Amino acid sequence: MLWDALLLQLGYNATLVAVGATLLGIAAGVTGTFLFLRKRALVSDAISHATLPGVGLAFIVMVLLGGEGRNLLGLLIGSAISAGIGLLCLNWLTRNTRLAEDAAIGAVLSVFFGFGIVLLTVIQSMSIGRQAGLEGFLLGSTAGMLWSDAVVIAIGGAVVLALITLLRRPMTMVAFDPEYAMAQGLPVNRIDLAMMGLVMAVTVVGLKIVGLILIVALLIIPPVTARFWTERAERVVLISGAVGGLAGYVGVAISASAPNLPTGPIIVLVSFVLFAISLLLAPGRGALAVLIRHLRFQRQVHMRQGLLALAQGQPIYESLTLRILRRAGLVRADGVATDAGKGRAAKALRDEKRWEVARADQAHEAAAQLYDGLRDIETVLTQDQIADIDRHIGGPQGIPA
Amino acid sequence: MLELATEQGKPLTEMDLADSPLAIRGLTVSYGEKPAVFSVDMTVQPGSMTAIIGPNGAGKSTLLKAALGVIKPLSGQVQVFGRPLDEQRAQIAYVPQRASVDWEFPTRVIDVVVMGLYRDVGLMGRLRKQHISRAQACLARVGMEDFADRQIGQLSGGQQQRVFLARALAQNAAIYLLDEPFAGVDAATEKAIISVLQSLRAEGKTVVAVHHDLATVAEYFDNVFLINTRKIAEGTVADAFTAETLQATYGGRLATAQVDQLALALG
Known part of the structure; x- marks a missing residue:
């Protein structure tokens, strides 16, 4: 019917x-x-x-x-x-x-x-x-x-x-x-x-x-x-x-x-259903998308904080951080960094320095505005620009053991 | 330019009204029954930068809005290059206070700048490629060309302010009226904005800005206009921005030590 x-x-x-x-x-x-x-x-x-x-x-x-x-x-x-x-x-x-x-x-x-x-x-x-x-x-x-x-x-x-x-x-x-x-x-x-x-x-x-x-x-x-x-x-x-x-x-x-x-009234109810679907499911502004983004953001924050802690040889106390690092194969069950973990940690620390330089430079303003402590710098700057910044920082600093 | 430079030194009263980019006579604006601006005369010098200075609630923004025809005055006239404001709208560009709009509005940076081209595009006209590229050029002038496609809600306060300035630049007007362009912006933005304003002056355009930071007045501006509901003083920084006029404008609100310090800094 x-x-x-x-x-x-x-x-x-x-x-x-x-x-x-x-x-x-x-x-x-x-x-x-x-x-x-x-x-x-x-x-x-x-x-x-x-x-x-x-x-x-x-x-x-x-x-x-x-x-x-x-x-x-x-x-x-x-x-x-x-x-x-x-x-x-x-x-x-x-x-x-x-x-x-x-x-x-x-x-x-x-x-x-x-x-x-x-x-x-x-x-x-x-x-x-x-x-x-x-x-x-x-x-x-x-x-x-x-x-x-x-x-x-x-x-x-x-x-x-x-x-x-x-x-x-x-x-x-x-x-x-x-x-x-x-x-x-x-x-x-x-x-x-x-x-x-x-x-x-x-x-x-x-x-x-x-x-x-x-x-x-x-x-x-x-x-x-x-x-x-x-x-x-x-x-x-x-x-x-x-x-x-x-x-x-x-x-x-x-x-x-x-x-x-x-x-x-049925027309109004149908438009309400469309509203409810949008409220929940719209990408970007919908409630579900916001929730997923929040969880993913939280994961990224823990990951990054964990990596920086590893790079600087600090202990990690938060269990969520440890769980995330362990699941990504970056630390062993006893909390010691794996080789992959050491590499990623060193890169995280280096990226922090690169961001610091980029953010101090007005020429990189549009990119610097995207800084949130999480984003990989190569997603916003070209290899040439990063090489420039690296020259500014000085030679690569050894990966801490 | 040479002529203009000598003219700036002359006492304001000698200016021919028709030569002034913006001349206000007997302006009174009132909200309810308390005048915010009372019987104010103002004669802006061509090719100069003027700071409108006064305490909170002194009618600075009101004066600006009345000069733009946004608020209807109780009495008084506004003349732009010696002609009524209504005939000369295209000559005046406005940079409102940042907080005056909702930045959650669904629009991109470039769309906001294009609004400055409304007089060229026409009320119902079509937007063409040349309009977009002109808007892009204005964004570049304030150092925001990389932000064209960003949603305006993502901008920082200083960036919002520069977008508003770019929108005013798109008008390609002769006079720029700015309402607290440096309020709540970072140092980098303040520098970017002031250098754009100075380049406008170098092109022979006229800049009038409501300004709060007494410490930078002498560095940024040629002329000052001191107001506290009534006009207190008007003239070059050297003549009109003195300990006496500041005391008269701010009354007891400015500590004597502060005034002395400013006066000292001015020499």
Whole structure:
């Protein structure tokens, strides 16, 4: 069943939702990266909750005008307007009062959401239009998704991606060093506003599929996941888009493969699984890689300290050091150095001297910065450079017996 | 250059405003209702190196940021070569305090330097090979060419500072404003930075730096600007960097013995 779903063979609606969710995931992941780099991820939570009053008011207006209250485009426009007002309130509060941004987010989020819930309750008691289904915007509801809904999502996502492609460099500059960007004459406030506008667009487009409560997950989890895999902002953007798209697609497939699985929450859970995998397994920044590096580092430290102790004829007391040296065949069971051990020890001592010279010389700065007391000097300097240093030190000093 | 050299000796008030790379008039900046900088005039000499000196919280960084348009002043004007700042942004390069950014940001050294080329590349323009090689040359100038591909989080404090200087050099501006470029850097970096700044001056460019170490002022700089919310003194090191002006700037915070020692060192 899941296999069929993954191959888009569960019928028209599931296919439509899968395409929509994938596009939404990509757009949200890419947009969210800039929010994450700017350290304003939670602003998206305020924006998304601020959409709710707009949904309610748009419904009421459309019904009063004698139309169909559930027109998706109309509801989305309403939600965008109220999210925009929420964003302006947030900006005003942080700029003109002494409130910190987190407090302002809390205030805007709860007030707008509360007002939105009141409107939805009023609408339900008004018995006008076909009001059923407006709650779907809270957590998303894909059951009755129409072709036109998918088109709205696709166009919205494409526009967002196009704008981000244009604005990516200024947005990265502002995220890294806003004051420098301002000194260069970049319109920092407008760039920030544009970024928030894009977040708003993604939020509004995502209301139908994941709903306003969980859209924040699609904006934040993919960039955080991507950050584990790379040290470069451009790649965080791309990987984050891929993670978001994958989560959207797989999430829809899973929810379509069994009855009564909610699409939006499943998408969020899938993106969490991708996050957890990255947290544990990513090379470089993942927890497992960090642990392995730590253990290997510890081994190297003990090895090097042991070798230097051997070279200088000092006794070794630490059992871990002895165990490591013994396993490498550098000392005998009684703690006396083997021939191989003596050779390695002499080299270790000599390398210490070479490092000392290299580190004192500004010409070797880039190499010297890699000094950690462990690294073999030939991995950072050429043979010629080492020969130079050796000349500086003087002739080879005999291997101590 | 000869002309400039004679001009440096003249009293500052005689300078024609239009000739000054950076002229500030009546600048007041306030956070809340306490002015950090009050009614300050400053006239920077072309082709000189000026140290902005004053105690902590005296408004040194604020003055610099207002001169760059990063902070909006309550009142006052900033003119760059006699024209409003907004028309002359390309002429000013900024080296902010090292601690002002998050060095865990996912980016490489070369990417940071390329940010200095933003005016050439354009808001949405394409990055070309020539841009990269220009950024490389700027890194080489601060002795960091081997670090281009390193992640910025791996750099030491002194190296971070030099990357920021390279980013400013990439702008190829006429004026360089530096906020405590020597704070928390090692001696090797301090030497590297000062020699770059001196070579900029030799090219006829103007350098203004917030500076903390009173002992090196006379060695590094031509002019000083003493500030403690209000301007205390401005002029050549010989004229304006005296025991009296320092006492007026630092008040009781500088021990008399310290002041005397400095004055003695200055002759």
